[in-house]
Structure formats: structure tokens, C-alpha cells
Amino acid sequence: MKDKETVERFLRNAANAAAHTVLVFDVDAMNEAMKDILGTEGAVYCPRETEREKAVIVPEERFTDDYFNASICVEEVFGAIAETGSLICTSTGGRAVQANLLPSHHVALVSPEHIYPTLEDFFAACGDPPPTNITFITGPSRTADIELTLTIGVHGPERVSVIVC
Amino acid sequence: MSTHAVGIDFRSNAKKALGDASLRASMRHAAETFASKRTGAFASVPVEDWRDRASEIRLNVLDNLPDYLDRFTAAATRAGAVVHRAKDAAAARETVAYLLKDRRVDKVVKSKSMVTEEIHLNDHLEMRGIEVVETDLGEYIIQIAGEAPSHIIVPAIHKNRRQVGKVFSEKLGVEYTDDPVVLTSIARKILRKEFLSAQAGISGANFAVAESGSLVLFTNEGNGRMVTTLPPLHIAVLSIEKIIPKLSDLAALVRLLPRSATGQTLTSYLSIITGTRRPHERTGSKELHIVLVDNGRSQILAGECRDMLKCIRCSACLNVCPVYRTVGGHAYGSTYPGPMGIILTTLLDGMNRAHPLLDATTLCGACNQVCPVKVPLVRLLRILREQRVEAGFTSPWERTAMAAFGFAAKSPTLFTAGQRLWKTFLPVLGIMERSGTVGRLPKPAGKTFRRRMS
Known part of the structure; x- marks a missing residue:
């Protein structure tokens, strides 16, 4: 378990970037939170590769393995950065890097052990050579290209939910 | 002097801009918004320490650029990319056109890149029969309006929502609306189809990492991620000074670039792309070509204005410049406007064409105060003004x-x-x-x- 302060700092900064954040301590609480987050509509993609992903309960009729046509992507991400409130997603292990880009709602499971306090901490740990694709996700897709008016959800997800568990 | 005729007519452009009430209103709104966002972003952070560190990194790059370029090329090649060096705009355009033509690509999706504006890539590709679809919302707006960007980060900053609504209804045949949310969703629908069907994607890069051969892209909308990972072919076009030595150097720049650009702690997305899809991977481009554009940079590097190459294109100097804030970007008649634009345009295009731009500064120094990598903008403006006098571009009266x-x-x-x-x-x-x-x-x-x- 990373120190409480790092976890809290991550949650605070992710919330500042307009992500919806939840902190839970066991699988039951995670699924309780998930029920609220998933709501009742839309196809849900989940790779079901990691332990945490396998523990996620998705109603079978809503489950899909086609992220191109999913409304929601639930996945465990590689890690997070407390300093910036960012999720770290990588192509490590053949993960599909667009699975959390195409659906309009991204639900990220974050293990507290994988929260790096600062950018330097992550860059020092990301390996040489680094994975083909590393993407930091900080809040939902946004633009301010029309009159500098913030508009959420351009090409990527309009909602980002973060569950630290 | 006859050479004056070929210069950018900044004075008459500026006069026109000053008479355009809607442009003045857009620029006033932008100036206020940027100022307040900036204040928020830099409150309670050790900004001076960060600037020193970032400046040091950029100076080190300039001291060793040829070496870093070789290292970048080697690392990117190891990771599966093909690196091309283009000595000028024509060579860069031709490289990209050849790659696309060779693979029979007739449509390409593109994310925002200022160097592709500098080398007029889109016109060239269209001329060769390749359709180019800009996918950044601001670039998309000006592309369908048939205009050039007026800001290096927010290309359509000169337009208000009613003007954007009008462009959309005229060019896309949709019902008129001036609601940014609705306009954005219209663009999203149209462009999503383009992403999924495109045979190739063209992007720029904010940085290129010498040690790992990685490309680094900061984006907010998600189009950059689509362009670089969905099509089988990804072509990245970037100028040679975008190099940074190591991935760990990125931290200092990540802290400064978005804060200086839009007042964000970090953009929604930061992508670090190293080479092509590996054997066990299902996503990412199968082919990655990186075009390193010199187009006059080596010459700048050898001259007394080489510190201009420290610039990381954040646009902070535009947003604080009293001239830019008044006349907007189009008055500069160049790819890059504002203080950095005056300097870079003069260095890239030559005094003959750019000398009138050297009047587009009050030398007030606001740009120096905000530059995240400490480009000595005022000093460079003064050097170029001296060179303008020496080259005989000032009027006989003034002399x-x-x-x-x-x-x-x-x-x-x-x-x-x-x-x-x-x-x-x-x-x-x-x-x-x-x-x-x-x-x-x-x-x-x-x-x-x-x-x-x-």
C-alpha cells in the first residue's frame, strides 16, 4: 500500500481534472461502486485479464468484447501519478490502447501500489525501452477551441471514473 | 527600395484587424481568459526553479543537437520506426507525399502540427490528389472555412461561436447553431467515421526523446491518439529542435508546457509513442515514419539567434503580447505569430520578406517574463532590428x-x-x-x- 498521502493527492488531483473518483478497500465495495458507475444502459467492455478486472461484475447482457462498439470501458490501468492526477495506460502485455479512447465512458481501476508520487518516479520506473504506447489520461476529453469555452467529450470519453481499490 | 514590395504588409494587415470589431472582441475575450487561467496555473508552484531547469535542458539540446539527432534516429530505428531527414520544406513534403502515394493512400487524418503548416503540407498533398482531414476541432473549423490558423494552440481563436456556426451550416449542411457543445458533437460524429476508415495518420510531436526514440504528444481532444494509433500507417512530421535528451527530462517540460499554454496542470492526454506495434500487440501503427524537418534550423543553430530554437511552442508569449492581443494572428501574415513568430519568421523566411514584422513589437518584455524555457525574446528582437537597419530595410528618412x-x-x-x-x-x-x-x-x-x- 502506497502511503495514504500519495493516494489522497492522486484522488484530489484527478477530481480537479474532472474525473469522478472513488476509494474502496475490498472487492464488494468496488462492485457496489461499479453498480452506480455503470448505471443501467450501454454495452460494457472489460478485458477480464487482471485479477481486479476478473472480479468486476458486469451484467452478462451488457458485456461485449468489442470496444469499438462499447459505451463503457472498464479496465485496470497500469498505474497513476499523484502529482498530476493522471491515469497511466500502456500497451504492456498487448493491452489495446484504444479501448479506453473510443467508448464515451472510461472506468479505470487503479491499484494503490501503482500510484507514483511524481512524474520523475514514473519515468524512472517505466523501463528501457519503454512500452510502444504510454498514455497519461488526465480527466475527460475536452476542447476549448470555440471561444475558449470548455466543452467536454470531443473525440475521447466524456466521462472518466476512477476507482482506487 | 524595391525589396519592400515583397515584405509582409504588417501595417496594412494590422490596420484592417483594428477595424474588425468582432475580431477585437474575440481577442479581448481570449486575452482575459488566458491571463486568468495562467494566474491560476502558476499559483503556489516554484515556477522560477522549473523555468531554470527547463531552460537548462533546452540549452543542452542546442549544444549537442547533431549528436542527439543521431541518437534519436538510432533508437527510433531500433524500435521499428523509419526516420527520414528533410533538409527543407520541399523535401519534407515530397517524403510524405511519396510514402502515401506508394501505399495508394488517398485520404489521411491529421492531428494539429505547426511544422506541417510551415511547410504547407496540406496544399501539397491535396495537389497530389490526397485528401487531408484535419481532426483537431479548431483546425477542422479553419480547414472547412478555408483559412489559416491565427494562434499556434487555438487555431480558430479569431472566430466567435456565431461565425463557427455559420461555417458549419454553410460547409457541412447542418442546421445553424451557435452552441459550442452541439457544434463539437457534430464534428465528433463526422470525424469518428474518418478515424475509423483512414488508411494513414499524420501527426506532429511536441518532443522527441533521443535516448528512447520516443515521440511525445500533448492533446486534449483525443484526436491525436486516434491519428497515431488507429490507421496502419503513422507519419510524424517534426522539426529537428523538438529533441530532448532523456525521458526523465520530460517531467520538467510536462509541468511547464500545458500550464503555459492553456493553464492546465496537464492536458487530457499525453502520449509517448516508441516505435511500431510489437509482435504480441493488437493496437498501434504497423508502420511509423518520422520526418525530421530542418528547413533552416541548422543555419539558425549556427547564428547569433540560436536560442530561438529553445522554444517549445506553448504560445504564452502570444497571449501576453500587447500587439498580438490587439491585432490577432492573421495580421502577421506568417505561420507563427506573436513574439516567437516574429523572430522565427524572420529567421526562416529572411529579412526581405519578414522585416515589416519587426515593427510588430513594443519591446515591452512581457514575453520574456512568461517564456517557460527562457528564450531571450527581447534580446533576439533587438538583434534582428539591428540587422534590419544594417541590411538597409529602414526608410531613408529614419536613417x-x-x-x-x-x-x-x-x-x-x-x-x-x-x-x-x-x-x-x-x-x-x-x-x-x-x-x-x-x-x-x-x-x-x-x-x-x-x-x-x-
């Missing part, structure tokens, strides 16, 4: 007046006589000269300083 002042200032008697003359004839000059320039000069004091002190 005669300066020579006369230089001569008179050496003698107390002549200086006093000059002051008297000036005081007497200024009102007359003001009547004779019609543009009003003389009329706007400060009035001479009744009693000179020297007389009061004697």
Missing part, C-alpha cells in the same frame, strides 16, 4: 534622422539646438504628416531637463 541624432548627441550645443528645433517644428510636422504618427508622439516639455538643472 537620416538617426544619423542626425547620433551626430547631434555628441555635442551639447548641437543637442540643445536640436531640442529647440524639435519643440518649434513638431506642431508643424504634425499638420504636414497625415498618417498621424507624429501627432501621437509625446509633446516636448516646456523647459528641458538641462535648463532646469543649470
Whole structure:
């Protein structure tokens, strides 16, 4: 378990970037939170590769393995950065890097052990050579290209939910 | 002087801009918004330490650029990319066109890249029969409007929502709306189809990492991620000074670039792409070509204005510049506007074309205060102004007046006589000269300083 302060700092900064954040301590609480987050509509993609992903309960009729046509992507991400409130997603292990880009709602499971306090901490740990694709996700897709008016959800997800568990 | 005719007509462009009430309103709104976002972003962070560190990184790059470029090329090649060096705009355009033509690509999706604007890539590709779809919302707006960007980060900053609504209804045949949310969703729907069907994607890069061969892209909308990972072919076009030594150097720049650009702690997405899809991977481009564009940079690197190459294109200097904030980007008649734009355009395009832009500064130094990598913008502007005089681009009147002042200032008697003359004839000059320039000069004091002190 990373120190409480790092976890809290991550949650605070992710919330500042307009992500919806939840902190839970066991699988039951995670699924309780998930029920609220998933709501009742839309196809849900989940790779079901990691332990945490396998523990996620998705109603079978809503489950899909086609992220191109999913409304929601639930996945465990590689890690997070407390300093910036960012999720770290990588192509490590053949993960599909667009699975959390195409659906309009991204639900990220974050293990507290994988929260790096600062950018330097992550860059020092990301390996040489680094994975083909590393993407930091900080809040939902946004633009301010029309009159500098913030508009959420351009090409990527309009909602980002973060569950630290 | 006949060469004046080929120069950018900044004065007449600026005059036109000053008479455009809607442009003035857009620019005023932008200036206020950027100022308040910036204040928020830099509150309670050690910004001076960060700037020092970032400046150090960029200077180190300039000191060793050829070496870093070789290292980048080797690392990117190891990771599966093909690196091309283009010595000028024509070579860069031709490289990209050849890659696309060779693979029979007739449509390409593109994310925002200023260097592709600099080399006029889109026009060239269209001429060769390749359709280019800009996918950044701001770029998409100006592409369908048939315009050029007026800001390096927010390309359509000169347009208000009603103008964008009008462009959409005219060019896309949709019902008129001026609601940014609805306009954005219209673009999203149209562009999503383009992403999924495109045979190739063209992107720029904010940085390129020498040690790992990685490309780094900061984006907010998600189009950059689509362009670089969905199509089988990804072509990245970037200028050679985008290099940074190591991935760990990125931290310092990540902290400064978005804060300086849009006041964000970090953009929604930061992508670090190293090579092509590996054997066990299901996503990412199968082919990655990186075009390193020199187009005059090596020459700048060898000259006295080489520090301009530290620039990371954040646009902070545009947003604080009293001239840019008043006339907007199009008045500069160049790819890059604002303080960094004046300098870079003069260095890239030459004094012949760019010399009128050197009037587009008050040398107030606001740009120096905000530059995250400490480009000495004012010093560079002064150097270029001196070069403009030496190259004979100032008017004969200005040169005669300066020579006369230089001569008179050496003698107390002549200086006093000059002051008297000036005081007497200024009102007359003001009547004779019609543009009003003389009329706007400060009035001479009744009693000179020297007389009061004697």
C-alpha cells in the first residue's frame, strides 16, 4: 500500500481534472461502486485479464468484447501519478490502447501500489525501452477551441471514473 | 527600395484587424481568459526553479543537437520506426507525399502540427490528389472555412461561436447553431467515421526523446491518439529542435508546457509513442515514419539567434503580447505569430520578406517574463532590428534622422539646438504628416531637463 498521502493527492488531483473518483478497500465495495458507475444502459467492455478486472461484475447482457462498439470501458490501468492526477495506460502485455479512447465512458481501476508520487518516479520506473504506447489520461476529453469555452467529450470519453481499490 | 514590395504588409494587415470589431472582441475575450487561467496555473508552484531547469535542458539540446539527432534516429530505428531527414520544406513534403502515394493512400487524418503548416503540407498533398482531414476541432473549423490558423494552440481563436456556426451550416449542411457543445458533437460524429476508415495518420510531436526514440504528444481532444494509433500507417512530421535528451527530462517540460499554454496542470492526454506495434500487440501503427524537418534550423543553430530554437511552442508569449492581443494572428501574415513568430519568421523566411514584422513589437518584455524555457525574446528582437537597419530595410528618412541624432548627441550645443528645433517644428510636422504618427508622439516639455538643472 502506497502511503495514504500519495493516494489522497492522486484522488484530489484527478477530481480537479474532472474525473469522478472513488476509494474502496475490498472487492464488494468496488462492485457496489461499479453498480452506480455503470448505471443501467450501454454495452460494457472489460478485458477480464487482471485479477481486479476478473472480479468486476458486469451484467452478462451488457458485456461485449468489442470496444469499438462499447459505451463503457472498464479496465485496470497500469498505474497513476499523484502529482498530476493522471491515469497511466500502456500497451504492456498487448493491452489495446484504444479501448479506453473510443467508448464515451472510461472506468479505470487503479491499484494503490501503482500510484507514483511524481512524474520523475514514473519515468524512472517505466523501463528501457519503454512500452510502444504510454498514455497519461488526465480527466475527460475536452476542447476549448470555440471561444475558449470548455466543452467536454470531443473525440475521447466524456466521462472518466476512477476507482482506487 | 524595391525589396519592400515583397515584405509582409504588417501595417496594412494590422490596420484592417483594428477595424474588425468582432475580431477585437474575440481577442479581448481570449486575452482575459488566458491571463486568468495562467494566474491560476502558476499559483503556489516554484515556477522560477522549473523555468531554470527547463531552460537548462533546452540549452543542452542546442549544444549537442547533431549528436542527439543521431541518437534519436538510432533508437527510433531500433524500435521499428523509419526516420527520414528533410533538409527543407520541399523535401519534407515530397517524403510524405511519396510514402502515401506508394501505399495508394488517398485520404489521411491529421492531428494539429505547426511544422506541417510551415511547410504547407496540406496544399501539397491535396495537389497530389490526397485528401487531408484535419481532426483537431479548431483546425477542422479553419480547414472547412478555408483559412489559416491565427494562434499556434487555438487555431480558430479569431472566430466567435456565431461565425463557427455559420461555417458549419454553410460547409457541412447542418442546421445553424451557435452552441459550442452541439457544434463539437457534430464534428465528433463526422470525424469518428474518418478515424475509423483512414488508411494513414499524420501527426506532429511536441518532443522527441533521443535516448528512447520516443515521440511525445500533448492533446486534449483525443484526436491525436486516434491519428497515431488507429490507421496502419503513422507519419510524424517534426522539426529537428523538438529533441530532448532523456525521458526523465520530460517531467520538467510536462509541468511547464500545458500550464503555459492553456493553464492546465496537464492536458487530457499525453502520449509517448516508441516505435511500431510489437509482435504480441493488437493496437498501434504497423508502420511509423518520422520526418525530421530542418528547413533552416541548422543555419539558425549556427547564428547569433540560436536560442530561438529553445522554444517549445506553448504560445504564452502570444497571449501576453500587447500587439498580438490587439491585432490577432492573421495580421502577421506568417505561420507563427506573436513574439516567437516574429523572430522565427524572420529567421526562416529572411529579412526581405519578414522585416515589416519587426515593427510588430513594443519591446515591452512581457514575453520574456512568461517564456517557460527562457528564450531571450527581447534580446533576439533587438538583434534582428539591428540587422534590419544594417541590411538597409529602414526608410531613408529614419536613417537620416538617426544619423542626425547620433551626430547631434555628441555635442551639447548641437543637442540643445536640436531640442529647440524639435519643440518649434513638431506642431508643424504634425499638420504636414497625415498618417498621424507624429501627432501621437509625446509633446516636448516646456523647459528641458538641462535648463532646469543649470
